[in-house]
Amino acid sequence: MAVVDNLKQPQAGDLKPLNFKVDPAFHREFKTYAATHGISMLELLREGFDLVKQNRVKI
Numbered sequence: 001m002a003v004v005d006n007l008k009q010p011q012a013g014d015l016k017p018l019n020f021k022v023d024p025a026f027h028r029e030f031k032t033y034a035a036t037h038g039i040s041m042l043e044l045l046r047e048g049f050d051l052v053k054q055n056r057v058k059i
Contacts, residue, residue: 022030034044 030044031041034041037044039047
């Protein structure tokens, strides 16, 4: 019987794709904002998600 290696934690630097679609206007605005502020789209997404987690009311 083969051992499945599915319990190993991913390395800190590993990245996994996050696949979802947005409308072209939002994509352009998001990308332009990131570029204008000298950050990557990933950094902008992470910063935004961190803000949402801090400010959203817990149910």
